[in-house]
Amino acid sequence: MSINTNTSVPIYQQIADHVRGRVAAGIHRPGEMLPSIRALAIELVVNPNTVQRAYDELDWEGLVELRRGVGFVVTEQGVRVARNQLEQAARGSFSQGIVLARSANISEESIRGIFDRAMSDSGVREGGGT
Amino acid sequence: MSINTNTSVPIYQQIADHVRGRVAAGIHRPGEMLPSIRALAIELVVNPNTVQRAYDELDWEGLVELRRGVGFVVTEQGVRVARNQLEQAARGSFSQGIVLARSANISEESIRGIFDRAMSDSGVREGGGT
Amino acid sequence: MSINTNTSVPIYQQIADHVRGRVAAGIHRPGEMLPSIRALAIELVVNPNTVQRAYDELDWEGLVELRRGVGFVVTEQGVRVARNQLEQAARGSFSQGIVLARSANISEESIRGIFDRAMSDSGVREGGGT
Amino acid sequence: MSINTNTSVPIYQQIADHVRGRVAAGIHRPGEMLPSIRALAIELVVNPNTVQRAYDELDWEGLVELRRGVGFVVTEQGVRVARNQLEQAARGSFSQGIVLARSANISEESIRGIFDRAMSDSGVREGGGT
DNA sequence: GTGGTCTAGACCACA
DNA sequence: GTGGTCTAGACCACG
Structure with missing residues (x-):
């Protein structure tokens, strides 16, 4: 994935949408953990706070949940939620x-x-292409 | 027309889009004047600066032009420009x-x-239409 | 209001609860604006980001809404929401x-x-007392 | 007993509270040994470190004491301490x-x-009870 | 190792 | 003037 800093779409939104797509597409399945905040922050070359905000949003939406000492994992309803959100x-x-x-x-x-x-x-x- | 202050779409853009639509639809024809900034601001209950910004944007696009002592009038190319903008x-x-x-x-x-x-x-x- | 930095309750939570109380108690009425983020941040001697997070929470909950160019204002349902939340x-x-x-x-x-x-x-x- | 990993209450505290209750209720009596750290960790499916931390807390409070070669046993004052803690x-x-x-x-x-x-x-x- | 909170400070968009 | 986003970096709690 790559972040586009030249759009008006906030970075945390791009990240959240990206994860929504991956969950809806079955790349991240219920019970599975998302990339850790720090790992994803490094990969995308953004501040961890920015990733956290994206993950927080997914949490509020019920798409993922925080498991203590583990990280964010996709919920059972996550696939349905993600699909709905993207469709809407x-x-x-x-x-x-x-x-x-x-x-x-x-x-x-x-x-x-x-x-x-x-x-x-x-x-x-x-x-x-060349 | 009514302004929606609770959407993420800036007010000035809502105004600009509205005018683009009216020009594209032939409600405002080339050579005709747009509502004055003050009049439109009062009608929409917004700050005149906001209307100004919308009109400025239409000016930059070549859809209207400022005629001194008169106001903003639709250009010859205005209909085409408006149509293009909206289509894009x-x-x-x-x-x-x-x-x-x-x-x-x-x-x-x-x-x-x-x-x-x-x-x-x-x-x-x-x-x-087309 | 005063912030207690010696509790495990996050500052932004304390702020959000405080506002909820004031809305529920009728100190801030529907349609009225909350103190601006910056003003409250100065008053409480905290970072504006912290106040913003509190306000964001109240926004998600529907207790207040953002009015462009104005600030956060209490919604019609705000009083009911605040009362319910605090009661719960x-x-x-x-x-x-x-x-x-x-x-x-x-x-x-x-x-x-x-x-x-x-x-x-x-x-x-x-x-x-002395 | 069952651990709730989705609450904001730390797991180690859930465990400590559980033990406090059992001591206060007379299920574990003074001089009796608590379940071993490893046994309880397996039963609750948590990290032994987490159980350790719960037991440590109970130790600091004087509710139990570590008897070398034996394990954690309830102190004489344990019942009173447990009751106080829970009441507070x-x-x-x-x-x-x-x-x-x-x-x-x-x-x-x-x-x-x-x-x-x-x-x-x-x-x-x-x-x-009382 | 995981996430949570907070600060300081910058830059931007909007009205 | 209003809020929104982002960074850099620190410190903490939990497992």
Whole structure:
């Protein structure tokens, strides 16, 4: 994972979203421990406080829980919670985009066209190159 | 129009987006003047500085221009600019939502389903457009 | 208000509890603004970050909300929320004490005696002195 | 007994409180030996260091004493000490709850009501005691 | 080893 | 003026 410091999205949010994605995708399973705050802070080259804030958020949401002397572990409900949150977030972004487009009187067809282009663009993965 | 002070979207951006929409939709036509800063500030119950910042942004984008002794008037290119801006913004929102959904390993089909629901929920207002 | 740095209760918790009490008691009414983070930090001689964390907690709980450019204001539901929280917290403390006492096989009457003494002691207010 | 790893109460304290209760209730009598550190650690599925810390605390309090080659045995004064400790702890919890309730301007009557509910909810186990 | 709290101080966005 | 974020670094409690 890599942090983007040129966006307005706070770093702790990027981290939280990243973990949500990994939990929702089954990379971190219930009962498993997340990377320790310090380890992740070193890996991402950010301050431990920043990682902690991200983990705190996931804790409040019930996605993970703190096990004393161990660390943060994914809860049973974590996968469901993560999936829901990401779906809701995605839906919120879509709605926001639709409102913007509609305010310009862009037709439904054109809106779908914009969405389709976004879909195919995001589907591109790097394939190598020089 | 109404301002939402409880969202994370800055007020000045809400105003700017609103004006972009009206220009793109042909409510404000090239050569026509926008509501004066003071008038709009009073109507929206916001600080004039905030309206100023919104208008400044539209000015930088070339959507409107300041005509001395008159006020901000829509430029010739304004409609096109407004449309572009909103389309790009919509596209950005879509991309952001897609990234979130993909991070959770949500299938393309499901993503389209989420989008479709957002489309129908937002409701159709007028026909026309592109 | 005064901060007690000799307890295990975090400073931000003390601050949050203090505000909860003031809201529940009607000192801060719905729609009214809390002391600004910086002002309170200076008054209590703590770091602004610490006050912010307290306010954040109250925000998550729905007791206050952030109004852009203004500050944190008490919500409509704030009074009810604060009262509920404090009542629940009090009840939790009572339950904890009861469990401890019962584990020692202390009779119900004796437990009530302990409680009564705590009640009368807490009722004492300073009355002057040299 | 069962350890709760999700509470803010340290495990070593849960263990110490448990032993205090058993001594105060006469389950462990003066001169009798406590379960060995290793045995209790295995039974509770915790680190032996944690049990050690609990026993140390009881030792400092004079509730038990380490007899070389034997283990921790309850002292003569142990019952009295245990009872005192638990009573003080209970009293502390009560005071804390009362402070919280008073800060919300909850009437003395209501506070007693909250306490009564906590009492009845906690249920009566055995008779006897003081 | 794990996380929790706090400080000092900086920089930014918004109204 | 308001709050939001982040860093560097310290100290503590727990297991």
